[in-house]
Amino acid sequence: MSSSTAHGRDARGRRPPSPLEQIAELLAEPADVPAEPSTGYLDLLGRRAGPAPTLAQRVMQSTFLPRIYERVWRPVGFNIAKGWPFGPDTAEEHALARDWLGLGQPGDAGPAATVLDVACGPGNVTRALAAGVAENGLVVGLDASRTMLAEAVAQPTPAPGRAAIGYVRGNAVDLPFRDGCFDAVCCFGALYLFDDPWAALDAMTRVLKPGGRLVILTSRRPDLPLSRAGGELVRAVVGMRMFGDREITRALIDRGLTGIRQRRYPLMQLVGARRAGPGAG
Numbered sequence: 001m002s003s004s005t006a007h008g009r010d011a012r013g014r015r016p017p018s019p020l021e022q023i024a025e026l027l028a029e030p031a032d033v034p035a036e037p038s039t040g041y042l043d044l045l046g047r048r049a050g051p052a053p054t055l056a057q058r059v060m061q062s063t064f065l066p067r068i069y070e071r072v073w074r075p076v077g078f079n080i081a082k083g084w085p086f087g088p089d090t091a092e093e094h095a096l097a098r099d100w101l102g103l104g105q106p107g108d109a110g111p112a113a114t115v116l117d118v119a120c121g122p123g124n125v126t127r128a129l130a131a132g133v134a135e136n137g138l139v140v141g142l143d144a145s146r147t148m149l150a151e152a153v154a155q156p157t158p159a160p161g162r163a164a165i166g167y168v169r170g171n172a173v174d175l176p177f178r179d180g181c182f183d184a185v186c187c188f189g190a191l192y193l194f195d196d197p198w199a200a201l202d203a204m205t206r207v208l209k210p211g212g213r214l215v216i217l218t219s220r221r222p223d224l225p226l227s228r229a230g231g232e233l234v235r236a237v238v239g240m241r242m243f244g245d246r247e248i249t250r251a252l253i254d255r256g257l258t259g260i261r262q263r264r265y266p267l268m269q270l271v272g273a274r275r276a277g278p279g280a281g
């Protein structure tokens, strides 16, 4: 239960830390964190170069895509890739993410967990994760795109009784957080865009607490003649990787993760795992 009063102050009249002040406690390097920056998010990239400017990354940084992403691009593109009407729709996908991460479902109390949503875009999955986390938890959305984050911070805050959300501009390949500080890490619809997805998996594993859970929704290269050549062409032209059926699961095993699970869809795969340690079964 929260110790703050109806006016947001605790019994001694102190203001509870803002989500960005809570995020400051999770950073590997101390940073000057304003409680309410003008952008609404904590910018840890500043003028530093973001991800390599492939065609796909340029689209993610545009002003147009974030505006239509959640209502049009995401449901249409992803549902086709997941094999709609046989694959999970967006609501089922969110429920699976919460379940595989050990979070609650809307209406349940849910744990007061600390959750990271890597490459959060306009915060669509971030908000779905917060719906399964109790009030004293924290959900952090990280993305490199200013335009995506501007959409994310413009969305309504979580329902009363649900975890606070805070957004960070940073690079998924080199996460700015301390080792072992998250109970759960989610990375949906983005691993295939990263210039070094293997370094991103290292970073996601590093920031998980022992026993913490990871879930990834990424591309899948169907096991068909010429699909490897087709995948290389997509990568060269668009800058998107198509991962083989065993590439991600093997990479997680190599990083010492356990309890690997996978669901395969026509052009996507959902992969879950746990970092060994207390609570990992």
Ligand SMILES: C[S@@+](CC[C@H](N)C(=O)[O-])C[C@H]1O[C@@H](n2cnc3c(N)ncnc32)[C@H](O)[C@@H]1O
Pocket (backbone or CB within 6 Å): 051, 057, 060, 061, 074, 118, 119, 120, 121, 122, 124, 125, 142, 143, 144, 145, 148, 170, 171, 172, 173, 187, 188, 189, 190, 193, 194, 195
């Ligand atoms: C297709 S959106 C995914 C949004 C959301 N996770 C979802 O599942 O709908 C991909 C996001 O990855 C972000 N991204 C790509 N490379 C990144 C990187 N190296 N670091 C942080 N974010 C990155 C893009 O800016 C974009 O917002």
